[in-house]
Amino acid sequence: MNSPPKRLRGVLSPVLTPFNRDLSPSAPRFIRHCGQLLESGVGLAVFGTTSEANSLSVAEKLGLLDALLGEGFAADRMVPGTGTCAFPDTVELTRHAVQAGCAGVLMLPPFYYKGVSDEGLFRSYATVIDAVNDPRLRIYLYHIPPVSQVGISLKLIERLLKAFPGTIAGVKDSSGDWSNTAAMLKEFQPQGFDVFAGSEAVLLPTLRGGGAGCITAMANVNSANILRLFKTWQNGDAEGQQQALNGTRAIFQKLPIVPAMKAVIAWKSGDEAWGTVRPPLVEPTGVELRQLQAELNADKFEMPNAAALASG
Amino acid sequence: MNSPPKRLRGVLSPVLTPFNRDLSPSAPRFIRHCGQLLESGVGLAVFGTTSEANSLSVAEKLGLLDALLGEGFAADRMVPGTGTCAFPDTVELTRHAVQAGCAGVLMLPPFYYKGVSDEGLFRSYATVIDAVNDPRLRIYLYHIPPVSQVGISLKLIERLLKAFPGTIAGVKDSSGDWSNTAAMLKEFQPQGFDVFAGSEAVLLPTLRGGGAGCITAMANVNSANILRLFKTWQNGDAEGQQQALNGTRAIFQKLPIVPAMKAVIAWKSGDEAWGTVRPPLVEPTGVELRQLQAELNADKFEMPNAAALASG
Helix, strand or coil: CCCCCCCCCEEEECCCCCECCCCCECHHHHHHHHHHHHHHCCEECCCCCCCCHHHCCHHHHHHHHHHHHHCCCCHHHECCECCCCCHHHHHHHHHHHHHCCCCCEEECCCCCCCCCCHHHHHHHHHHHHHHHCCCCCCEEEEECHHHHCCCCCHHHHHHHHHHCCCCEEEEEECCCCHHHHHHHHHHCHHHCCEEEECCHHHHHHHHHCCCCEEECHHHHCCHHHHHHHHHHCCCCCHHHHHHHHHHHHHHHCCCCHHHHHHHHHHHHHCCHHHHCCCCCCCCCCHHHHHHHHHHHHHCCCCCCCHHHHCCC | CCCCCCCCCEEEECCCCCECCCCCECHHHHHHHHHHHHHHCCEECCCCCCCCHHHCCHHHHHHHHHHHHHCCCCHHHECCECCCCCHHHHHHHHHHHHHCCCCCEEECCCCCCCCCCHHHHHHHHHHHHHHHCCCCCCEEEEECHHHHCCCCCHHHHHHHHHHCCCCEEEEEECCCCHHHHHHHHHHCHHHCCEEEECCHHHHHHHHHCCCCEEECHHHHCCHHHHHHHHHHCCCCCHHHHHHHHHHHHHHHCCCCHHHHHHHHHHHHHCCHHHHCCCCCCCCCCHHHHHHHHHHHHHCCCCCCCHHHHCCC
């Protein structure tokens, strides 16, 4: 058995999942994109919300993870999303990630039933932890109530940390509620529970509060600038950097952000298939895309290595 | 290739999925329960919300459906739930049901992403229909916004009916919004689109409006009374019957209804394992259960054949 993974810090990307025109996953494009992210210094939170992970079958996710491992990419910089509605699926994905040596897993709570109790969510995590039964398991809780509608309360984190110390490793807080992130930083970060902002829009305050970094969609398209703030957040220009990041993000967020980012990679790489999304997501219209391009040009937005992402 | 299935009418049950103590599905209990429902005259909408279907893996659902088919139960009285977040899973489950001769499938829209467009939901259904590519396919749309948070609008139904006449067969309306059911009955039922109430609480008005019946959780525990109203809704005592159904339902609904129904079957059958739910659902506490039992006794609630549901 390998040793437990080291603690994560830094900038991670919930990696966009590229599809072929027939909606099947494009492993070659995925490998190229992940390779560039790793090279730039970004960790791989594959199979997040941005990845359309819940639009993929378990077999598709296992296949894509194996494709990355087959390239020899460092598993200790990967944190695959493994949380689903059905614990047998969550167990299968989690076990595979742990056995591959991944740094951890990012785990949504089951999200079909709404208004469920903390007791029910505690049991959900406990059932998976018991079934995986591996000391190398490191779970990052995925708190994203705007999408999942099922959140992870501070009380639940406290209970999980007590019951599974060492296994409950941290959180991605995508609540969009800074007071919640601040409370997590204050109460749990000192216990070695690593708080990752769910968006680079609060990277600076997260780092000032002792947090571990961010796991953010925008790292797919704006990694250099996000990494620069992570590395130089104690410099005098940090506030300015944060504002610039927020400006770029605001442009993307005028549209549903996953189709918008994919459309921009298609544009910058010249590989139109990159724009493909699975339903229920929908590509931007031509008008929307031209407006997005104009605003990004005005923002001097660049993806210098995009051409290398194209199918070729 | 078999002929297309006949149109459904009547009372169907989203069948509770019994588990063993270790949370694995109990096929023997499932078979006994389904057998009793069929014998009483209730159709099998297996793998609904009440069935904890989204807490089951695809393989578990295929296995349970095959267990029913292996018993020789009539596939033309089955409408399995097949809608998931990932279209490859939805396609696999739907194809299996169609090839087995099921009367139809009950299909949730993909429910992870919120605020998605009708265009995205249209593409979701279209992608599945194209992939299954079988003239026997009959889809009952599953509209349950209080849980899925992703609803099926009247405009979307209109568009689907135009694009896939014959395939889009009807709806289970679990919106809890009578004005929505009434609009579906008025606009679509005359076109042969069969409207099923999502609860027996509106069975009488649904039948008066020309609807096809109901697909309701409470058929798991109160089938005789619900069937009686379905068969005699034009009699003078129909309003009284409806009120009695609503009274029984109100008692169950004081608790989360799925654990409550399972606890009652455990009680009435003497088979404690029947009470088991998968997380994130949680069994009633002892106090809650005793209160429920007392209220059901006062209501003269009976499940005469419950003993036959026990593990033997």
